Amino acid sequence: MKDYYVIIDCDPGIDDAMAIMNAVNSENIEVKLISTVSGNLTIEETVKNALKLTEIFKVDIPVAEGARQPVKRQSVYASMAQGTKGMGGYTFSTPKTKPFIYKSPDAIYFFLKENPAKNTTLLCLGPMTNIANLLTKYPDAKNLISRIVFMGGSKDENGMTEPYREFNVAYDPEATQIVFDSNIPLVMVPMELGHIAYFTPEEQGKIKRANAVGEIFYKMFSKYNDFHVGKLGAAVHDSCCALYLSNPEIFRTEEAFIKIDYHKQKGQEYGFINCNFDAENKNATVCVDIDVEKMKKIIYGNLFNYN
Ligand code: RIB
Ligand code: CA
Numbered sequence: 001m002k003d004y005y006v007i008i009d010c011d012p013g014i015d016d017a018m019a020i021m022n023a024v025n026s027e028n029i030e031v032k033l034i035s036t037v038s039g040n041l042t043i044e045e046t047v048k049n050a051l052k053l054t055e056i057f058k059v060d061i062p063v064a065e066g067a068r069q070p071v072k073r074q075s076v077y078a079s080m081a082q083g084t085k086g087m088g089g090y091t092f093s094t095p096k097t098k099p100f101i102y103k104s105p106d107a108i109y110f111f112l113k114e115n116p117a118k119n120t121t122l123l124c125l126g127p128m129t130n131i132a133n134l135l136t137k138y139p140d141a142k143n144l145i146s147r148i149v150f151m152g153g154s155k156d157e158n159g160m161t162e163p164y165r166e167f168n169v170a171y172d173p174e175a176t177q178i179v180f181d182s183n184i185p186l187v188m189v190p191m192e193l194g195h196i197a198y199f200t201p202e203e204q205g206k207i208k209r210a211n212a213v214g215e216i217f218y219k220m221f222s223k224y225n226d227f228h229v230g231k232l233g234a235a236v237h238d239s240c241c242a243l244y245l246s247n248p249e250i251f252r253t254e255e256a257f258i259k260i261d262y263h264k265q266k267g268q269e270y271g272f273i274n275c276n277f278d279a280e281n282k283n284a285t286v287c288v289d290i291d292v293e294k295m296k297k298i299i300y301g302n303l304f305n306y307n
Helices: 014-024 043-056 106-114 129-137 139-144 167-171 173-180 191-196 201-210 212-222 237-246 292-304
Strands: 004-010 029-036 120-124 145-151 186-189 251-265 268-276 284-290
Touching: 004 014, 004 106, 014 029, 014 043, 014 212, 014 237, 014 292, 029 043, 029 106, 106 120, 106 129, 106 139, 120 237, 129 139, 129 173, 139 145, 145 237, 167 173, 167 268, 173 251, 173 268, 186 237, 186 251, 191 237, 191 284, 201 212, 201 292, 212 292, 237 284, 237 292
Parallel strands: 004 029, 004 120, 120 145, 145 186, 186 284
Antiparallel strands: 251 268, 251 284
């Protein structure tokens, strides 16, 4: 019996792919749905990538198509970091599996209602457009979600990290604020963790030599130039988020009040997360550090399941 259910909402995406591999190999959770959203790529690409990933990871988990653009803004994709198809240098044939009968947010609501214990965690690895649409269309959904663990934003209260550069929030800040306004318990995994949790080229070689799945990741990483970390290696932001579910003990966290602020630059208005650790009332647990060596050991262990 697993501890609790998880619904993953993602925009695969190379680091989404590794996060999904970790989540579906975690002993303590049961992934009920992989919901997709446009973000790194168009919704057509992210759905196809998610379907293919369930085949690669040999799991029978429904994949739902979700929002094709932000709640208000126009889409601005991240193919410069993820590759034109969102899987870096890995190209694959059309997946055999078909998307779930319902699209998100209906698909998410379907599985939330299916879980009477109401102990479903949302693992959000992309823009939060689907979650905002879920809360708007189904106001009672917030009572069926135990917490939202999301990759997004910047914790750096000194402003040293350009907070408006974090993609998931910048893509749909209005959706992110709708989610924050729901008062669902939040765990934030900011981009600074990806700045330290990355695989060096040597470690990517170790991943390649593991097995066929490792070889696929190696091809993905081959073109994954994560501009946050430069050419040091592949920053696995989303995996940090997934590992919070299976191994929260490898993180250091602090409580904070988080909200969306806007930054105007060159005629553009960027949305970013203002993270206040000194606020009197806190609304989120923020991951401020991770044991990188333990993180990598857990990921290798999950990868070796495919030997
Ligand atoms: O800023 C990093 C986030 O943006 C990750 O979720 C990555 O997959 C991209 O979606
Ligand atoms: Ca992502």
